[in-house]
Every structure is written in C-alpha cells, then in structure tokens.
Amino acid sequence: MEELDFKEAIERSLKIRELYHELELQHHGSEWTIEEDALAFLTDAGLVGRQTMSQQGRWPAGKDSRKELEHKIGESMWWLIVLANRMDVDIKDVLGEFLTKTEKLLGK
Structure with missing residues (x-):
C-alpha cells in the first residue's frame, strides 16, 4: 500500500465521519455527540491494549489477532x-x- 499523506488522512477521516453521521441519523434520529465519539475512541483504544496483549502472548489470540x-x-x-x-x-x-516540545525536552 502506498504511503498516506497526513493531510489526505485527515480529509478522508472527516468524510468517513460524515457518512457515519448519516447512518446515526437514520438509525437513531440524531448524530453522536462529541462525548459519544470520545467514548467510542476510548473503547477502541482499550481494544488496542487487549490486542497488544494477544500479540505479545499474554492473552489468548483470536483467529485474526494481528x-x-x-x-x-x-x-x-x-x-x-x-x-x-x-x-x-x-x-x-x-x-x-x-513533537517539538518533546524533542527539546529530550535534547534533540
């Protein structure tokens, strides 16, 4: 797969979110709030942790764990x-x- 430009990633991400908002309106009559988006992010971040444990052999791996x-x-x-x-x-x-602040803190 070709390298993804960050600006393009942002544009595509926001377009996908618009499409999900359309689905939310169809199914629930309203778009998710920012708080609901944050909760969804935290849920997925938690799943990154669980899949990391699986990848490291510390949790039973599923079929497509990687x-x-x-x-x-x-x-x-x-x-x-x-x-x-x-x-x-x-x-x-x-x-x-x-990144700039952290590099300076670390002497880079």
Whole structure:
C-alpha cells in the first residue's frame, strides 16, 4: 500500500465521519455527540491494549489477532482526527507542537 499523506488522512477521516453521521441519523434520529465519539475512541483504544496483549502472548489470540490489532490502531488514529476536528483543535498543529516540545525536552 502506498504511503498516506497526513493531510489526505485527515480529509478522508472527516468524510468517513460524515457518512457515519448519516447512518446515526437514520438509525437513531440524531448524530453522536462529541462525548459519544470520545467514548467510542476510548473503547477502541482499550481494544488496542487487549490486542497488544494477544500479540505479545499474554492473552489468548483470536483467529485474526494481528489484523484486528492493525485495524484498531488505525481506527484509534481515525478517532483522534475526528475528535480534534469536532473540538476545533488543529491536529497537525498540536502534533507538531507536541513533537517539538518533546524533542527539546529530550535534547534533540
């Protein structure tokens, strides 16, 4: 698979979230709130932990444990992009600021 540009990842992520909002309206009559999105992210982040345990041999592995781990890592990144956007946080800026600050703290 070709390398994904971060700007493209953000655009595609937000488009997918719009499509999910349409499904939420169809099934529930309203879009999920930011809090519901955050809870969904935390659930998927927890599943990253469980799949990591499985990958490391510390939890019984399912049939497609590796694929599920990869999927949940990608999904967690997607949720962070969505959450940042919904809360008017520029994810590119905050990631860049975090990396710069942390590099300085570590003497890089």
